[in-house]
Amino acid sequence: MRKNNLYVSIVIGLIMLSGCASKEVKPKPENFLTLADLSGRVTLKEDSPGVRVIRIKAKAFIKRNDIRAAKAKAMEIAGAQAVDEMVRELLADEDYNDKFSDIEKYLSKNIQKYIIKSEVNDEKKIFGGSYYGIDSAHKVDRQKVLVAIQKDLKLINNSASSLVVVITSKKDIDLSASGFTFKDIEDAMMNQIQTDLNQRGLRAMDFRNAVTSAQTDEKLKERFGKISKEQFMAMVSGSPADKALLNTQIQNAEEFYTTGISLLRELAKVVVEVNIFAVNGNVKGDIALSLNVTAKNISTGRGGAFANSVVNVARRGGASVITSSMIAGLVKDSYTEMQKEFVPQVIKEMSTIS
Structure with missing residues (x-):
């Protein structure tokens, strides 16, 4: 009888220990990852009034399983968005909307001219592995953007x-x-x-x-x-x-x-x-x-x-x-x-x- 009680106590104890043990958290499957799941630490600094560090998340479709090309495309898209963000800071909304096509056409000719330095802070396959996403930061030359929209595009009085x-x-x-x-x-x-x-x-x-x-x-x-x-x-x-x-x-x-x-x-x-x-x-x-x-x-x-x-x-x-x-x-x-x-x-x- 005592042996039976001992066995019962051991079984109950094992059940209680297994219930209290921390459950292993499984990583989120790629099928459910989005740009919101990308997060990194920005190291670029705004070390002068003439620059702005702008953080951009972007994605690109993975063609023929070529991760390198997808990452490069995502960086290209992010760079263009960073420069566009700088333009929007310098222009009134009305001026930006009225001349959007002219601005996009002019600046897209050489986006890298306006970017001093870029970095990727986090990167993953997202949306079921069909896209490659990045969390990036770009140090944008504010003065060069200002000169472009002021002197060349003549959008600033x-x-x-x-x-x-x-x-x-x-x-x-x-x-x-x-x-x-x-x-x-x-x-x-x-x-x-x-x-x-x-x-x-x-x-x-x-x-x-x-x-x-x-x-x-x-x-x-x-x-x-x-x-x-x-x-x-x-x-x-x-x-x-x-x-x-x-x-x-x-x-x-x-x-x-x-x-x-x-x-x-x-x-x-x-x-x-x-x-x-x-x-x-x-x-x-x-x-x-x-x-x-x-x-x-x-x-x-x-x-x-x-x-x-x-x-x-x-x-x-x-x-x-x-x-x-x-x-x-x-x-x-x-x-x-x-x-x-x-x-x-x-x-x-x-x-x-x-």
Whole structure:
């Protein structure tokens, strides 16, 4: 009897243990896998304002059991979708829908031109093994896409990507000892800024271009053709005409001021003002350049400065160093400093100003 009870206890114990044991989870059959089952870890980084990392899932039909070809096709589809996603971020929905066929035709000619780097984070056969699916990420060159839809397809209003550059100084800087004038530094800095920003897909003008570009209209030409830098800076500063540093010819001319701001807003949305504080040296022949650069939104009355940087650069002199070459080097050094934080901030903000 005791033996029978023992056997019964053992059997019951085995049944209980088998019921408590963790059940083995079988992998999901390929017949039921979809793109939603693909998930990987993205390693690409958005390391500058000029790029975007866009994640795309895509699939391609497996022909003749050729996995390699299916994966390549899926990557091609994903790349095109990533660039298209970037275009949709830069354009209004209405513009995108109206010009969809033109955009697709133009960009499809060379999709890889706009993609810096791609990666596959996960990949599997899906939909019963008939398709090959990938979870991918693509680092898209935002500036190249912007240039394509702005300059080539002309889908973005120029004024939305335009800015006016002004170089000024509140001090009378004397550079005669080095064979330079302040205007030399002004022109060199102006050319440096305009060249770089234009190459990045923006439309940079100096204050003279901004005014003369409107001179095809005779009435505007008569009104704005002889505007001085002081008048221009007064309008940009946003001060009332009666308090602005305007020439006698337009003192208290509120109409001129109002119309002037309207003209500037038609030409550009942003003004970049470079205020040179000082260019000086010491008895050893060292020379330093100090300046402040500010980007101002003039598109609305609620605008204002959105990027600002104080730059200090210096070059060491010596018996064998030519002063004029040092000043030219200071201009280059100062813009290199601007490129670290100021220029990326301007590029990033320009796309958000309407």
